Amino acid sequence: MTWIPEVASNLASKVDGVLLLITLLSLVFFILITIVLVYFAIKYRRKREDEETPYITGSEPLEIIWTVIPSILLIVLFIYGFVVFKDMRTPPEDSVEVTVQGKQWLWTFDYYNGKKTINELYVQQNRPVRLVMEAQDVLHSFFVPGFRVKQDLVPGRYTQLWFTPTKIGTFDIFCAEYCGTGHSAMLGKVVVLSPEAYEIWEKGVKAEEGAGVASLPPAELGEKIYKEKGCNACHSVDGSTLVGPSFKGIFGHSVELQDGSTVDVDENYVKQSIFEPQAQVVKGFAPVMPSFKGILSDEDVTALVAYIKTLK
Amino acid sequence: MANHTIAHDVYVPFLEKKGILSWILSTDHKRIGIMYLISISFFFLVAGVFALLLRYELLTPTSDFVQPHTYNVFFTLHGSIMVFFFIVPGLAASFGNFLIPLMIGAPDVAFPKLNLGSYWIYLLGTVIVLIALAKPADTGWTFYTPYSATTNTDVVMITLGVFVLGFSSILTGLNFIVTIHKMRAPGMTWHRLPLFIWASYATAVLQLLATPVVGITLLLLIMERTLGVGFFDPAKGGDPILFQNFFWFYSHPAVYIMIIPAMGVISEIIPVFARKPIFGYKAIAYSSLGIAFISFLVWAHHMFTSGISDTAATIFSFLTFLVAIPTAIKVFNWTATLYKGSIHLHSAMLYALAFVFLFTIGGLTGLFLGALASDIHLHDTYFVVAHMHYVMIGGTVMGFFGALHFWFPKWFGKMFNETVAKIAWLFIFIGFNVTFFPQFFLGVQGMPRRYATYPAEFESLMSLSTYGSWILGFGIFIMTINLIAGLINGEKAPQNPYGSLSLEWQVPSPPPLENFEEIPHVTDWTYGYGKKK
Numbered sequence A: 001m002t003w004i005p006e007v008a009s010n011l012a013s014k015v016d017g018v019l020l021l022i023t024l025l026s027l028v029f030f031i032l033i034t035i036v037l038v039y040f041a042i043k044y045r046r047k048r049e050d051e052e053t054p055y056i057t058g059s060e061p062l063e064i065i066w067t068v069i070p071s072i073l074l075i076v077l078f079i080y081g082f083v084v085f086k087d088m089r090t091p092p093e094d095s096v097e098v099t100v101q102g103k104q105w106l107w108t109f110d111y112y113n114g115k116k117t118i119n120e121l122y123v124q125q126n127r128p129v130r131l132v133m134e135a136q137d138v139l140h141s142f143f144v145p146g147f148r149v150k151q152d153l154v155p156g157r158y159t160q161l162w163f164t165p166t167k168i169g170t171f172d173i174f175c176a177e178y179c180g181t182g183h184s185a186m187l188g189k190v191v192v193l194s195p196e197a198y199e200i201w202e203k204g205v206k207a208e209e210g211a212g213v214a215s216l217p218p219a220e221l222g223e224k225i226y227k228e229k230g231c232n233a234c235h236s237v238d239g240s241t242l243v244g245p246s247f248k249g250i251f252g253h254s255v256e257l258q259d260g261s262t263v264d265v266d267e268n269y270v271k272q273s274i275f276e277p278q279a280q281v282v283k284g285f286a287p288v289m290p291s292f293k294g295i296l297s298d299e300d301v302t303a304l305v306a307y308i309k310t311l312k
Numbered sequence B: 001m002a003n004h005t006i007a008h009d010v011y012v013p014f015l016e017k018k019g020i021l022s023w024i025l026s027t028d029h030k031r032i033g034i035m036y037l038i039s040i041s042f043f044f045l046v047a048g049v050f051a052l053l054l055r056y057e058l059l060t061p062t063s064d065f066v067q068p069h070t071y072n073v074f075f076t077l078h079g080s081i082m083v084f085f086f087i088v089p090g091l092a093a094s095f096g097n098f099l100i101p102l103m104i105g106a107p108d109v110a111f112p113k114l115n116l117g118s119y120w121i122y123l124l125g126t127v128i129v130l131i132a133l134a135k136p137a138d139t140g141w142t143f144y145t146p147y148s149a150t151t152n153t154d155v156v157m158i159t160l161g162v163f164v165l166g167f168s169s170i171l172t173g174l175n176f177i178v179t180i181h182k183m184r185a186p187g188m189t190w191h192r193l194p195l196f197i198w199a200s201y202a203t204a205v206l207q208l209l210a211t212p213v214v215g216i217t218l219l220l221l222i223m224e225r226t227l228g229v230g231f232f233d234p235a236k237g238g239d240p241i242l243f244q245n246f247f248w249f250y251s252h253p254a255v256y257i258m259i260i261p262a263m264g265v266i267s268e269i270i271p272v273f274a275r276k277p278i279f280g281y282k283a284i285a286y287s288s289l290g291i292a293f294i295s296f297l298v299w300a301h302h303m304f305t306s307g308i309s310d311t312a313a314t315i316f317s318f319l320t321f322l323v324a325i326p327t328a329i330k331v332f333n334w335t336a337t338l339y340k341g342s343i344h345l346h347s348a349m350l351y352a353l354a355f356v357f358l359f360t361i362g363g364l365t366g367l368f369l370g371a372l373a374s375d376i377h378l379h380d381t382y383f384v385v386a387h388m389h390y391v392m393i394g395g396t397v398m399g400f401f402g403a404l405h406f407w408f409p410k411w412f413g414k415m416f417n418e419t420v421a422k423i424a425w426l427f428i429f430i431g432f433n434v435t436f437f438p439q440f441f442l443g444v445q446g447m448p449r450r451y452a453t454y455p456a457e458f459e460s461l462m463s464l465s466t467y468g469s470w471i472l473g474f475g476i477f478i479m480t481i482n483l484i485a486g487l488i489n490g491e492k493a494p495q496n497p498y499g500s501l502s503l504e505w506q507v508p509s510p511p512p513l514e515n516f517e518e519i520p521h522v523t524d525w526t527y528g529y530g531k532k533k
Ligand code: HEM
Pocket: B048, B051, B052, B054, B055, B075, B076, B078, B079, B080, B082, B083, B086, B087, B139, B140, B141, B142, B385, B389, B392, B393, B397, B435, B449, B450, B451, B469, B472
């Protein structure tokens, strides 16, 4: 068991400094009070019913000491917390900017170069990133424990957050502000790439076009939606099992459900699975899929069906 | 005077009259206190069952017991019932009602009929919320907008219920303030008052001043949902952060409405069982008022990550640390009271000591949340869940259990089994720590709260916490059975089994209808233990 998540950003070590100081001070006070409390409770146990006790009502010097010393320590803690907080709130001028949208229950990331990802944020090691964030529906909160950063996303106003990732690897993104049924499934990853790998990612796949997609043929549109709306986070198209069943070769076959019954995978089943994912859960999978009601239109679903049909 | 001699021979305990009407129409503060006690205990147990269900679901990372939506409903009901039906009315209404007149030497509260009315309003509120259970809300007890404005569960009924409860709180507060000002026995000066009275006074002021704000906030939310007025929904030109400001402007002081009466209880129990005057009486008395005052100025420390300005966050962090000072002073005073005492570890005293120990942990972990940088990491994680339960259970509930065991003989004129009480205490103490201490680590590691499912890496600590909840639940079960058994066939209690000096112990157990045959003349403070006569 580790005490604290890996230190994976420039801010993490600073926050850990604050945590450490408070932990030490708290431990000192806690141990002191506990020892005194237990010692008194044992030493002065009542031995006879008619024991005499002294009439002590207080002590001014003591009371002054134990008011002044904690006050000073508290002010020190406040200042330390504030100094680090200031760093956390002041992004460097040259940060890369990424726009984050939170909605029930996924994250979308829009990059300066027109790229767009869902539930996966790509960043470069040792290069500061500034996130400009907004919520589409209700409050969400962007939280990366490894970076020690957290900021709410509020509908109707932009909030910001920054960090410099220092470690290559992938790190959890949690939604920390309760946002409804799928709150605990609103998970993402930050993928921190080396400068070389980042360059490849940056130039690699063609930037998505955004508007105008409606004119695509249905199967292609379906594939686009599959990638853009985060289906790919849970459903593979190559037969491998992720959080949810793979789409490969499912259409037209039957699957076994949690309650032991079976169902044919047809248009209606796909549609129901998208809008009411908990209604018919495939055996062996947790019912964690969020509903896409309101996120996908009926045309989107038609396109997705067309796409899934192509996955033989 | 003739009637005095008559009263001398004919002692009629207040429990004498039987029948349901003698209760529900009674304006006797002691009976009203008992009705509150029964009601809040009932809700405590109901919300406790929800707690066990929550923890049971969290035994494993996946949703294998209930679906996420049901889990969300469970924590909403658990939190709302615990906060609004149990802990806010809690000690203030039950023990406050029972003890305030007895402790200050008065025959009743200032407005007995209003007092009964407050209880009825409380019941009305609970009925409304019970109706809301048909389609229970899934918003969490904080009802944050815009989710609460858009979810298709029944948010209106539950907030309406809480709104109604608010009136009960306000009227009780008002009643107590007037009672403490106007009805003190001759000689009962402010500086002779028991500290429980000071605590009740500070609480009453908070109830009176803070509760209207939450009432209005919930009313605005109801209007937003039913009439479509846009106060908080940005789509309608409102501001979601405004809701949080309103909500915490009440709910932070509410935290002190919960805890200050418990501090008062501890300040009564420790001197009696240590046979020592409370150490630093004035510091404790005035720090209650100090805490009450500052508590109005710290609400935004719940909002450091919400998008408020950095300047606001900084100011609120500073003010938050200020509130820690009077709190620390109290802990030192209680500990110092034990010095050179003659300490009897009665079950009530064990709860009081547990309070000091656990509340210290609750208070110290608050520092992590008050400091800006560390709060950013810990906010809305299990660290908060642990901190909050250390304050609410480790603090208030320990105070409540302590009060139950301490004043039980006085209220009911019966004794409970002391050995069983101590065993129950041990289970509660161990179970509580096993349940909530691991959650500090979970929070530091990043486990967010209000998660129906969770990543597998958190499993070992999460299931440990669930096992703890079973030990805790078992302890509370034994305690409940023990007290009920004492009530039914406990031995008869003497008037003053612990040798307390305060006024409520100077009348028979259970007390007579009008409390005192003759209004007492007070010549000394309540804490003259060890004073040479
Ligand atoms: C019997 C022992 C208890 C257990 C095992 C327990 C357990 C829990 C759990 C598992 C949660 C959900 C945490 C989350 O996901 O955020 C929770 C939340 C909460 N509990 Fe308890 N609890 C207990 C007693 C209490 C008491 C006595 C109080 C107050 C009087 C209380 C007040 C709350 C509140 C206010 C919440 C927040 C609800 C929310 O997030 O909406 N709990 N508790």
